[in-house]
Amino acid sequence: MPLSPNGLPPVQFAPPAIGDEEIREVTEALRSGWLTSGPKARQFEDEFAEMVGAPAALCLNSCTAGLHLALLSMGIGPGDEVITTPLTFAATVNVIEHVGATAVLVDVEPDTLNIDPCAIERNVSSRTRAIIPVHYAGHPAEMDSIQIIAESHNLSIIEDAAHSLPASFRGSMVGSSTNLTAFSFYATKNMTTAEGGMLTGERELLEHARELSLHGLSRNAWNRYGVGGKWRYDVGVPGYKYNMSDLQAALGLCQLRRLASFQSRRRKIVRKYTEAFSSHPGLQCPVVRPHVESAWHLYVLRIHPERIGVDRDTFIQELDARGICASVHFVPIHTHSYYRDKYHHKPDDFPIAWENYLRMVSLPLSAALTDSDVDRVIEAVLDVASKIRGMAA
Numbered sequence: 001m002p003l004s005p006n007g008l009p010p011v012q013f014a015p016p017a018i019g020d021e022e023i024r025e026v027t028e029a030l031r032s033g034w035l036t037s038g039p040k041a042r043q044f045e046d047e048f049a050e051m052v053g054a055p056a057a058l059c060l061n062s063c064t065a066g067l068h069l070a071l072l073s074m075g076i077g078p079g080d081e082v083i084t085t086p087l088t089f090a091a092t093v094n095v096i097e098h099v100g101a102t103a104v105l106v107d108v109e110p111d112t113l114n115i116d117p118c119a120i121e122r123n124v125s126s127r128t129r130a131i132i133p134v135h136y137a138g139h140p141a142e143m144d145s146i147q148i149i150a151e152s153h154n155l156s157i158i159e160d161a162a163h164s165l166p167a168s169f170r171g172s173m174v175g176s177s178t179n180l181t182a183f184s185f186y187a188t189k190n191m192t193t194a195e196g197g198m199l200t201g202e203r204e205l206l207e208h209a210r211e212l213s214l215h216g217l218s219r220n221a222w223n224r225y226g227v228g229g230k231w232r233y234d235v236g237v238p239g240y241k242y243n244m245s246d247l248q249a250a251l252g253l254c255q256l257r258r259l260a261s262f263q264s265r266r267r268k269i270v271r272k273y274t275e276a277f278s279s280h281p282g283l284q285c286p287v288v289r290p291h292v293e294s295a296w297h298l299y300v301l302r303i304h305p306e307r308i309g310v311d312r313d314t315f316i317q318e319l320d321a322r323g324i325c326a327s328v329h330f331v332p333i334h335t336h337s338y339y340r341d342k343y344h345h346k347p348d349d350f351p352i353a354w355e356n357y358l359r360m361v362s363l364p365l366s367a368a369l370t371d372s373d374v375d376r377v378i379e380a381v382l383d384v385a386s387k388i389r390g391m392a393a
């Protein structure tokens with residue numbers, strides 16, 4: 001690993017928080033004789049559902065699989081339109097293409113960068129079937145307004161909750177509603193199973209999704225091979241291979257127990273960043289609306305390039321030169337070549353998403369960052385922001 005100018009290893013963007021406990025749990029699962037989806041996966045579903053207050057839960061090999069199964073379970077396909085945000089990871093929109101539906105992007109709100117309910121309302125057509133809000137950076141989208149729009153036009157809501165574990169909107173946890181909601185346990189997310197996801201929602205819909213998640217078999221492998229199981233099975237639908245293994249579930253159970261402590265560490269880091277940056281005229285800190293609790297998956301700082309005399313890309317390069325790994329969330333969907341060309345989009349079709357994209361820098365954030373890592377990030381950001389401002393003055 002190359003060292004930064006001060007001789008220290010770089011501060012990673014989102015290092016996973018894995019300790020001896022996780023190593024012990026996964027080792028135990030390896031020794032148990034059951035490797036694929038089995039008792040640990042079921043236990044993980046139960047404990048997860050209990051934690052977020054979900055009606056039911058289904059663990060999968062990714063959040064992407066959860067979003068895909070959600071669309072399939074709602075029967076969404078060719079001829080249908082699905083409304084979502086351009087400020088998301090490609091997976092949210094790719095799954096709409098996978099089922100043959102049309103992705104209708106709408107702009108975001110300037111403070112939270114979450115999908116704008118008014119923009120949703122303006123883009124509902126006779127073909128619209130669903131809305132996929134993404135709780136960007138861990139801050140819940142305006143679910144009351146989105147719910148009202150969905151009800152008045154008879155639309156489904158599928159929540160992309162990849163960033164929002166644990167988060168709440170007006171006291172209700174994301175995942176506790178009957179909306180199909182997909183969480184991610186990818187390596188950089190608030191808790192991880194290396195790769196993995198969880199779909200929550202109504203039990204009946206999830207049972208259908210469960211069948212689709214394992215080849216369309218009418219029974220899952222645990223029932224087939226377990227005590228009292230039968231060799232006979234039926235394929236009622238050509239399903240997918242989306243199940244989560246017990247090894248991953250063992251890791252997930254352990255991370256779930258540590259989640260509350262991860263979150264208090266994240267909040268502490270966020271407070272330190274905001275204290276350090278909020279009075280700087282060239283920097284704009286993320287905000288939280290009063291009626292929500294954010295999961296603080298990301299700390300998205302926005303810079304004022306005209307005030308600090310440097311553009312976003314140079315800002316990130318300067319952080320990199322100081323041993324700080326920053327990132328950008330996200331390259332807007334409508335500027336990726338596939339979506340740009342298919343839907344004939346121009347960058348300023350969604351001016352708020354586009355203008356904010358040009359100013360955003362995600363700073364390192366993880367429960368695994370040390371106090372000294374956080375101090376180094378703060379020092380580097382202030383150094384880059386004020387040095388260049390000093391030059392311009």
Ligand SMILES: *Cc1c(COP(=O)(O)O)cnc(C)c1O
Pocket residue numbers: 061062063064065088089091092134160162163183184185186196197
């Ligand atoms: C990470 C992420 C996903 C995909 O999660 P996987 O578990 O890797 O499939 C989907 N949506 C958003 C917004 C994400 O950040």
